[in-house]
Amino acid sequence: MSKTTKSSFNKLLAYAKPYKGKLYFVAFWAIFLAIITAIRPFLLNFTIDNYLVESKKETNIIQAYFESFMQYFFSGNDNSSNLQILVIIMFIALVLEAMAQFFFTYLANWLGQDIIKDLRDKLYKHINSFKMKYFDVEPVGKLVTRAVSDIESIASIFSQGLFMIVSDLLKMIIVIVFMLVVNWKITAVVLSIMPIILIATRIFNRKMKVAFKEVRNEVSNLNTFIQERLTGMKIVQLFNREKIELEKFEVINEKHNKAWLKNILYNSIFFPIADIISNISIGLVVYFGALWIINGDTETTIGQLIAFNMYITMLYNPLRQIADKFNVMQMGIVAADRVFEILDTEENVQDNGTIEATHFNGIIDLKDVRFSYIKKEEVLKGINLHVDSGETIAIVGSTGAGKSTIINLLNRFYEIDSGEILIDNQNIKNYTISSLRKRIAIVLQDVFLFSDSILNNITLHNEAISREDVIAAAQKIGVHDFIMTLPGGYDYNVKERGVMLSSGQRQLIAFLRAYVSNPSILILDEATSSIDTHSEELIQKATETITKGRTSIVIAHRLATIINASKIIVMDKGQIVEAGTHSELVLKPNGYYKKLYDSQFAVEV
Template identity: 90%
Template sequence: MSKRKKSSFYKLLEYAKPYKGKLYFVSFWAIFLAIITALRPFLLNFTIDNYLVETKKETNIIQQYFEGFMHYFFSGNDNATNLKTLVVIMFIALVLEAISQFYFTYLANWLGQDIIKDLRDKLYNHITSFKMKYFDNEPVGKLVTRSVSDIESIASIFSQGLFMIVSDVLKMIIVIVFMLVVNWKITGIVLLIMPLILIATNIFNRKMKVAFKEVRNEVANLNTFVQERLTGMKIVQLFNREKIELEKFKEINEKHNKAWLKNILYNSIFFPIADIISNISIGLVVYFGAIWIINGDTDTTIGQLVAFNMYITMLYNPLRQIADKFNVMQMGIVAADRVFEILDTEDNVQDKGCIKAIHFKGLIQLKEVRFSYIKNEEVLKGINLEVKPGETIAIVGSTGAGKSTIINLLNRFYEIDSGEITIDNQNIKSYTLESLRKQIAIVLQDVFLFSDSIYNNITLHNKEITRENVIAAAKKIGVHDFIMTLPGGYDYNVKERGVMLSSGQRQLIAFLRAYVSNPSILILDEATSSIDTHSEELIQKATETITQNRTSIVIAHRLATIVNASKIIVMDKGQIVEFGKHNELINKPNGYYKKLYDSQFAVEVE
């Protein structure tokens, strides 16, 4: 196991510490199971040699004590009665073995599920704390694979791997001890054959290590491809790309198939080899044991040969299973490497602020702010901007000018390269991240709704916002009547991404969502660029209400949302090129805003 994998394995063990009680119980049942399993052949050996076949034999001191105890226990009874009693004892041992197997398996799986529950919670929490830049570079399908299938693979380390391997090793050790007690010569034959299966197991494990890594890579690629195509299905069908995408899918699926076939091939080779070695051991034991018995060797008995038949199966089956469980372990550790790669990624927003924002007056200042999504390619080039409390400003400019970037930085979705952003004369990093974002509400052009009711999409399960608050706000905006026309009203399920609503209706829900959160600062990021006239009228009515005595920033391409702004900021290529009121800017000869107005906004007027 490599250093990296050891590191991941030991990190996983840290998650077992809160469950020491279950870990002790699992250990107890593993030890008890190993002992009770090895006891049955020992009892069978005693039964055959003492009550079925008259045997003269030499016994070691442990056998002498055991047989002395058994004869004392059975003294006064005839052989038939003693035989029945021994059969009952062996049956009780079998029942105890089944009970211990149940508790061991159940507790091991329970412990594994508890551990991955904690790990999954931590992973999800860690992912949600990342900067937006991380999601710009990482496929969503990959993160879904890490959070779901990779986590389940990690669970198998505990439920089917580690504890099972420990249990099997204990069984093998105790079986070898019993074998040595019963007959050390026959045990020597078995142990001479064992290196063969150990070598085969070692080769098998090394091959499977590579195969499992390849499988996990192909699973991630497959998940990423499917997730992206399902999300963009409208584009796939709109541009008649079904056949093209199917061919791409077949190519990825073929690689996935080949990775698994390699896995299957190694399994198909190893297990028959293990069976052959096991059967060779049994054959050699029977052959040499029979010769010794025929030659009058009193150290070897028929009962021992029968017992060794069982012991060899008990010895080699766990060895076979250990190889298989090492595969499970290997797949789990590869998955753990991937999960811890994300957990070890320090790309989250540093929430070191100690000031809890209760309510902002709304003074926003950007001082020489520079920012780049890609190193050395600045999007904002020394921006200086001030928004006064209660003021409504509009930011306009061509695509890529840096308008939305300012909003992303204000919410700390990204961190600035240099400069300073303050709200109410405090650097935004001084505020706790939760309280900062709670005081800023954003309505985006591309509205995301969850597969849930309209009410839950508005409140986002915030218990502080009551249904009465939502209905009152909806009536104030003028959205209530539209919602009540839907089946179930506020309990209407909009399905995934809100597909049951039109783009204008989704925009209204998003606006209501922002309104009921009662923010100190409101941001409309092109929120009216894709809605119909009726919806826009409702938005305008709501905007007039919600922006009263509240700092507001409007990023828009439509004239109606700009002309009444306190100030218009005109941006181009990451810089502020003009600012002022609409009437001032429109009268500037050859001004950037005038050109923008003439090319885009004048069409609306016409």
């Protein structure tokens, strides 16, 4: 077991600590199951040798005590009655074995599900705390695989792997003890061939670990590809990429298929070998046992040979199953390695702030702010910006100028390289992230809506916002009439990503969502760049309402929406190149804003 595997396994065991009670019950039933399983052949041996076949045999001390006890217990009964009692006892032992198997399996699976529930909660919480930079480079399909299928594989470590292996090992140990008690010579014959199966098991486990790792990687690649293509199906069909994407999928699917075939090959080789060795053991026991009986060996009996046939099955079946369960363990450990790789990733924004922001006046200052998504490739190059309380400023510039980056930094989606960002003369790092983001509302160009009702998409299940609050806010910004035209009104399900609404309608929902949160600072990021004229009129009205009395930052390509801004900031290549009102900037000859105005405003205004 590698250091990484040991580390992951130890981390998993730590998740079982809160469930010690269940763990002890699992251990109890595992021990009880191992003992009761080995008793049945022992009873069968006694029954055959004492009531079915007349045999003269030498007994060891343990057998002598057992037989003395049984003879005392059965004294006064005829053989027929004793035989019936023994059959009933064996039946009771069988029922107890079934009961023990039920409790052991049920509790082991229950414990496994409790552990992965806690682990999945922690993983989801950890992913939620990541910087946006992490999601820029990590495929969504990979994270989905980690949070769903990999976690389920980890559950199998406890439900089908670890506890089952421990139970099988206990069975094997107790079976060997019973075998030694019954007949040490026959036991020696059985054990003489066991090194072969142990070596085969060891080789098999090593091969399977590599195979399972390859399988999990291919599953992740498959999930990533499918998730991306389903999300971007419109682009696939729009650009007639169906055939090309199918060919790519077939390549990935073929790799997944080959990975599983390798897994199947190893199983197909190992399990027949295990069966052959088990049958050889039975053959050797029958041969040598019969030979000894024929030669007058009084230590060996017919009952023992029949019992040893059962013991061999009990010994080799768990050994065979252990190999199978080691497969489950290997797959679970590989999955655990991948999950803990994410849990050990330190990509979260450091939330060391101590100030709970209950309200902002809305004074914003950026002081010599520098930032880069990729090291040594600065996106913002020493930005200095001041926004007064209640002021509406607009930021314009070409794509890639750094406009949206400022918004991301203000919300601490990313950490700046140097400089300071202040709100109300307090560094934003001093505020708790939760309270900071609660006081800032953003309306994005690409509005994301969940597959849920309009009401829930507006409130985001915030119980502090009632239906009446939403309706009142909708009426105030002029969105209520549009919502009421939809089937079901506020209960209308917009489906995944809001596909049942137009882009303009989704934008209106986003405006309402921002408004009902009652933010101190409002940010509109390209919120009117891709909407129809009617929607733009509604949004213009909504914008005037929700920006009134609060600090607002508007990022826009359509300059018609920002003419009345208190201040317009013009950015180019990560720097502020101009600042002023519309009337001031438009008078600058050869100014950056004037060029935008001449090319766009002259047509629109």
